[in-house]
Amino acid sequence: MKKAQLLALSVGLAACEPKAPPADLVLRTGRIYTLDDARTWAEALAIDDGRIVFVGPNAGVDAFVGPETRFVDLEGKMVLPGFHDSHVHPVSGGVELGQCNLNGLSTREGLFAAIEECAARTPDEEWLVGGGWDLPLFPGASPHRSELDRLSPDQPAYLSSADGHSTWVNSRALDIGGIDATTPDPPNGRIERDPKTGEPTGTLRESASALVSKHLPPLGPEDYAEGLKRALRMANGFGITSLIEASARDRTLEAYAALARSGELTARVRVSLTVDESKDESQVDELVEMRARYQAEGIRADAAKIFADGVIESGTAALLEPYVDFGHRGELNFKQEVLNRLVARLDKEGFQIHVHAIGDRAIRASLDAFEKARAANGPRDSRHHISHIELFHPDDIPRFRSLGVVANFQPLWAFADTYITDLTEPQLGPERSRWLYPIKSLKDSGAVLAAGSDWSVSSMNPLDAVQVAVTRRDLRAPEGPSWIPEERVDLDTILAAYSRGGAYVQHQEALTGSLEVGKRADVIVLEKNLFEVPETEFHRVKVLLTLLDGNEVFRDASFPPNRQSN
């Protein structure tokens, strides 16, 4: 049906209906992209008791205006369903914001200056702790302890990389961790070493970081709760109303429970419980118990997170064929038989399984495990999903749809930054590199797409990722060729991944994900209509207002307050 016909139909209906009960809040004169099945545009929206009670033309909303109704004149601004971030680390990221925060520093000089400043700011702290440094700032993604010894001579220093898979430590920290030339690499971890002497260089990969991190001063419950509050403020400011916590154990779960108790949990949350790589399926009983304990506190902790492999840049992602320079293929964190048994057991217990898989072998191993679980337990509405999904073997693309597995991309990573040009493509060669982040191919295969930031690994702003998904170019260098342009997607596709797709993977599409009568009022107002601004400007468009269940959880200072109707 054409838009004009739709409007006429709605007006006709409104005219012959009795006056509706007055709504709490009315938004009108907007450009409302509802993201319903037909992708209807509307002008006005009425909200009562946290629910959407009307979506349609301006004329139709008048019936919902009573003396107590507040209203917002949108003056043509865009309205969307609240964004769903389907892979994010709000608690650890929020804690990091309060520590030595090294995110977004693009030069070594800038990074060193920031570290020096942190050391000067907290001279009395036992440790210098922080994170967010970018791997490509150092050859081989391996910073040296000697540099950190200079920047932080007195305090032991522990600085996580932005992707969380490597840690840079100084000599004092290595001493405290008891790491020297004779220390063996722990399972699923690597101590980077001087090739001649075997001495540790100061970069620890994956589980090797724990040799030092177990000596860090413990944080208290209030540190985690404060971190989560900081992160939620940021999320609401970017228009995020639903999120999937990508990896949680007790301390993180406690933070969600604390905010749920105090009424400060300003997003719909599903928590993925971290599966321990050092154990097999026998750990599932413990996860079942944990799920029940936190569900009693009002937290949906019914997902399990499996780290199938590491990352390509440091050679810890599992590939089907060897890395060009490293020579090896990387390791799966679980042997295939263990992964199969673990996935089958989790699936049987009704967990939604959320996998971290980056290399083509890890993606295949995960799909194989899902296939086996389905054969063993029978199909159910599980909506398992795989995050990151960086490198595909093309044969595995159609399997997402056929197995009902959601493709959970982090689209912000899909352009030729130095992670790609210096650390990834040289290790894969051109033929395999074609299949990095094939978002359009997944969409065309009929798979459900979801999207997330993986913050604090990278920017939490969904509009940064929306822009890269559409352009496959650097946000800051919008000119020039797209990277693998055939994998660009259109604006509707990526907005749907951030709304409908996210709601689907959270099993909450009856509640949210689109703006339709009867759904909860998770609604955002953007200063401009994304369909009318150049695609290279999406990341500059500000969110002005964020409503969760009809309640305001963010309002930009420039956006005028609601008015009363008389």
Ligand SMILES: [Zn+2]
């Ligand atoms: Zn993550």
